[in-house]
Amino acid sequence: MQHPTPPVSAEANSPIWQIEYAGLDALLLRFAETPSHLLSQRITAASRYCLQHPAITQVTPAYASLLIEFDLLQTQAETLLQALRPALEQVFQAPTDRLTQGSLLEIPVSYTGEDLAWVAQACGLSVTDVIEYHSQTTYLVYALGFAPGFAYLGEVDARLCLPRRRHPRTQVPAGSLALADRQTAIYPQTSPGGWHLIGHTPVKLYDPQRQAPSLLQPGDQVRFHALATDALQQACLDLRNRYPERFALRSTEAQADA
Secondary structure, rough: OOOOOOOOOOOOOOOOEEEEEOOEEEEEEOOOOOOOEEEEEHHHHHHHHHHHOOOOOEEEEEEEEEEEEEEEOOOOHHHHHHHOOOOOOOOHHOOOOHHOOOOOEEEEEEEOOOOOOHHHHHOOOOHHOOOHHOOOEEEEEEEEOOOOEEEEEOOOOOOHOOOOOOEEEEEEEEOEEEEEEEEEEEOOOOEOOOOOEEEEEOOOOOOOOEEOOOOOOOOOEEEEEEEHHHHHHHHHHHHHHHOHHHHOOOHHHHHHHH
């Protein structure tokens, strides 16, 4: 893969980054830096800036990279690169207090996962401790991947750090709250999975009929609200009322065209 730009670091507090070609219609920003909350904020800011360019069709932020896809009928890679680079340098030099925070969503959860007791034992904790440590942390959405709407959240309290299951399950129910290593996530659909299941939520993380199918976006922050099972539905309704734009459906015409 070619490297059209040399590594750039404008200031001591700026990430070292470079842009690579990723095929004919995409550019890939790579960051020579350990993933962190601050780096994720800068990647999110770069994503928002890039989406303002009329030729850019999609951006995919990750832990330490940003994929930028564009319309070849509107621009070429070199032209887009020249247009983006000065602005991206400004984004990466911006003071931290000027970086926009994502939304904070509180997701209701019943901590009744089938691995909860095992996780507690493996960590040398009580079940109550596991629930407390997991639900009192504010998590950052670092990236979407693995499956549509699957949001990688971090970082989990170090006292709950466990490796993935040795033998993944062939089916994990949709809505399962799980953890592995320093990450936690909710499975949006029923799928295979190797993380430890500690809870469940009825909140729909992914719906292709919504204007924004994925409920969570990179840069968002998430807290989990521990509730009894019979209180979950009302809490889900409260969440929908608090963030109606996140649950808004596409128009009938748009659904018909899809």
